[in-house]
Amino acid sequence: MSVTVRPMTPADFDAVVAITRAIYPASPPWSHAQLASHIEVFPEGQLVAEIDGEVVGMAASLIVLWDDYSLDTNWRDFTDHGMFTNHDPARGRTLYGAEVMVHREVQGQGIGKHLYTERRALVERLGLLRVRAGARLSGYHRVAGKMLPEEYTKRVVTGELSDPTLSFQIKQGFHVIGVARDYLRNDPESLGNAAVIEWLNAAVATPADYAARDKWDVG
Ligand SMILES: CC(C)(COP(=O)(O)OP(=O)(O)OC[C@H]1O[C@@H](n2cnc3c(N)ncnc32)[C@H](O)[C@@H]1OP(=O)(O)O)[C@@H](O)C(=O)NCCC(=O)NCCS
Structure with a gap:
């Protein structure tokens, strides 16, 4: 299987919307207006993965000045309601990962990894300091009555539990620096919570950047 990762174009919008509908049935899918806005404000940040000419995944990002936000800012504010019109390459040093998804039928075959390799390469090319994102805790609903999202996150970080999203992100070299409750609306899997x-x-x-990153207590 040969996976290609390339910039998104308007011809990809229908395929991206179809993947979104399948993965997040409870949420409104990406709209063409949002995807067109992403390409307009930051074309390099919008990636699709394809196999044999068929779009099977995507990763969407923008650049933010972190000081304009905080660890518990929600997805809507980080993305200006999904439009990315808050993209701020003049001041920002943080690539914000607003979305990554892979078609259900081909998950677990290295496509997400390809998308993240390209995302990291973009950060290196642009000389940015980092990638930050909210990793929705998609397995949290399974234990919600038993533990708080912070406890769940710590157990995923230590490997005691596995989360379909966060465990993937950790494999991509990410560290947890906080937990945001109310990060997402309409997500029955994470119940709104994200690492x-x-x-x-x-x-x-x-x-100092590494020291700040390592402050989160995984105790
Ligand atoms: C999260 C997601 C993008 C991962 O993409 P993917 O193509 O399935 O992941 P890959 O096959 O590239 O996996 C990369 C690595 O992560 C690991 N991984 C993937 N899913 C995992 C899981 N559920 N649990 C543990 N590890 C996992 C793989 O084993 C692989 O490890 P390796 O490098 O040692 O081989 C994909 O599952 C998805 O679209 N999920 C739904 C949408 C979503 O929640 N997106 C995140 C929004 S914050």
Whole structure:
């Protein structure tokens, strides 16, 4: 199986919408207006993965100045309601991962990994400090009555539990730096909760950046 990752074009919008509908049946899918806005404000940040000419995954990102936000900012505010019109390459040093998804039928075959390899390469090319994102805790609903999202996240970080999304992100080199409740609306899997995750660009990160990242207590 040969996977190609390339910039998104308008010809990909229908396929991306179809994947979104299948993965998030309880949420409104990406709209063409949102996807067109992403391409307009930051074309390099919008990626699709394809196999034999068929779009099977995507990753969408924008650049933010982190100081304009906080660890518990929700997805809507990080993405300006999904339009990315808050993209701020003049001031920002953080690539914000707003979405990554792979068609259900081909999950677990390395496609998400390809998308993240390209995302990290983009950060290195642009000389940005890091990638940050909210990793929705998609397995949290299974234990919600038994533990808080913070406890769940710690157990996933230590490997005691596995989460379909966060365990993948950890394999991609991400560290957890916080937990955001109310990050998402309409997500019956995470119940709105996300781990705030970070990957630092070793070419520009300082010891202070690593120290700040490692402050989150996985105790
Ligand atoms: C999360 C997602 C993008 C991963 O994409 P994928 O193509 O299935 O992942 P890959 O096959 O590239 O897996 C990469 C690595 O993560 C691991 N991984 C993937 N899913 C995992 C899971 N559910 N549990 C544990 N590890 C997992 C793989 O084993 C692989 O490890 P390796 O590098 O040692 O081989 C995909 O499952 C998805 O679309 N999920 C639904 C949408 C979603 O929740 N997106 C995140 C929004 S925050």
